[in-house]
Amino acid sequence: MRRVGVVGHPVAHSRSPQIFGHWFDRYGIVARYDIIPVPPEEADAFFADLPADLAGVNVTVPHKETAARHVATEGAGARLGVVNTLWRDGAIVRGTSSDGTGFLASLDAGAPQWRDGTGPAxxxxxxxxxxxxxxxxxAAGREVVLANRTFARAAEVAAKVGARAVPMADIAAxxxxxxxxxxxxxxxxxxxxPLALDLAPLPSAAVVTDIVYNPLQTPLLAVAAAKGHATVDGLGMLLHQATVGFEKWFGLLPEVDAALRAKVAATL
Ligand SMILES: NC(=O)c1ccc[n+]([C@@H]2O[C@H](COP(=O)([O-])OP(=O)(O)OC[C@H]3O[C@@H](n4cnc5c(N)ncnc54)[C@H](OP(=O)(O)O)[C@@H]3O)[C@@H](O)[C@H]2O)c1
Incomplete structure (x- = not known):
């Protein structure tokens, strides 16, 4: 039986076993998805020599950077120096970060018109x-502007990815x-x-999305929907990011369907 799982610390709260279990049933795959707690002091040794019985793993807090130091990184994993999905390629362990892929796939599914927008994200x-x-x-070609309580962190992220940072005081513009x-x-x-933002200046065609998924409708999404904006909740990102590992490990891109959404939403 193929064994995969999620490595983190703490990790007991992870919803990944439910997500992967749904796909194992749906596609008739005989495999197990384990919760694998690894304390920080053991993380280097774990990722330097990934246990042979693991076909691959997801990686969560606080190990995403540690894991990246021990594997051949690709795509966003290479650009950002963090990985959340590891897989074997012969004797090599490769890794990438699927959060961004999951975010875009969720937006495409929930509000595809976001791609027609010409203004910055x-x-x-x-x-x-x-x-x-x-x-x-x-990477999708969009101009990106970042605002954050701690401006220095926004400036740091902006410099790393090729975006622009603005002070929170200028967020209305x-x-x-x-x-x-x-x-x-x-x-x-x-x-x-709640995130207390006055959405009055936001153009009505703008799409509003939240990556927080508990609750599904955050106060921000509720206000945006009441103002007539298309909204996308954060659950889609969580589900779509998991498809990357599933495809690497089992050779099949799984569907994020309504039954999976309902199953995971019921655990919130
Ligand atoms: N849907 C998904 O698949 C998915 C994936 C990953 C994460 N998430 C969710 O995304 C959220 C952020 O995760 P993360 O890993 O990025 O966390 P993180 O690295 O700890 O960053 C937290 C961010 O929230 C800001 N923040 C926290 N408390 C604040 C406050 N009282 N006022 C203003 N800003 C505040 C921080 O600002 P400062 O820099 O000023 O501290 C920082 O920008 C979490 O709720 C997590 O569950 C969802």
């Missing part, structure tokens, strides 16, 4: 998820020209305050 936040989203949007607004902060998540 405005990303709020500058953490680990923001850099993957910004890199994917730049950035909103006025944006064709896509993305929340990549943890604000709006269950237990966190």
């Amino acid at each position: 405005l990303i709020v936040g500058a953490g680990g998820a923001a850099i993957a989203v910004a890199d994917a949007l730049v 950035a909103l006025a020209e944006a064709s896509l607004l993305v929340n990549t902060t943890s604000l709006g998540m269950v237990g966190s305050p």
Whole structure:
């Protein structure tokens, strides 16, 4: 039986076993997807010599950079120096970051008109998820503007991916020209305050998306939908990023269907 899984610390909360279990059933694949807790002090040794019985793994916090140092990185993984998906290619272990791929696939599925927008994509936040989203949007040919509570982090991410950083104090002007607004902060998540943005300047054709997926409809998405914007929730990104590993390990690009969405949404 093929064995894959997710490596992190802590990692018990991961929804990946449900996602992969759904696809194993749907496509008749005999495999197991394990939760693999690896403490930080053991991470270098783990990734330097990935256990032979693993066909591949997903990698989550706090090991994405450590793993990248031990594998042959490709695509966004090479550009950003972080990986969340590892697979074997003969004797070589390769890795990439699928968060940006998942983000774009989710937008394409939920609001394909985002690609017709001519104004910049405005990303709020500058953490680990923001850099993957910004890199994917730049790679897709979009002008990207970043705003973050800590301006220095926005400037750092912008310099890394080829985007522009603006102070939060100037966000109204950035909103006025944006064709896509993305929340990549943890604000709006269950237990966190909402992202308090006045959306009045945002053009009505702009698409609004949140990568926070618990709750599915964040306060930001609720306000945007009430104002008539097309909105895309964060669950699609989580589901679509997992398709990259599945395809590498089992040779088949799995579908993100309504049944999978419903199954994972029910766990939120
Ligand atoms: N849908 C998906 O597949 C997916 C994938 C990855 C992450 N996520 C979600 O995305 C969110 C961010 O994840 P991450 O890994 O990027 O986290 P992170 O690296 O810790 O970054 C957190 C970001 O949120 C900002 N922030 C936090 N508290 C704030 C506050 N009170 N006021 C203003 N800004 C605040 C931080 O600003 P400062 O720089 O000023 O601290 C930073 O920009 C999480 O909710 C995570 O669950 C979703």
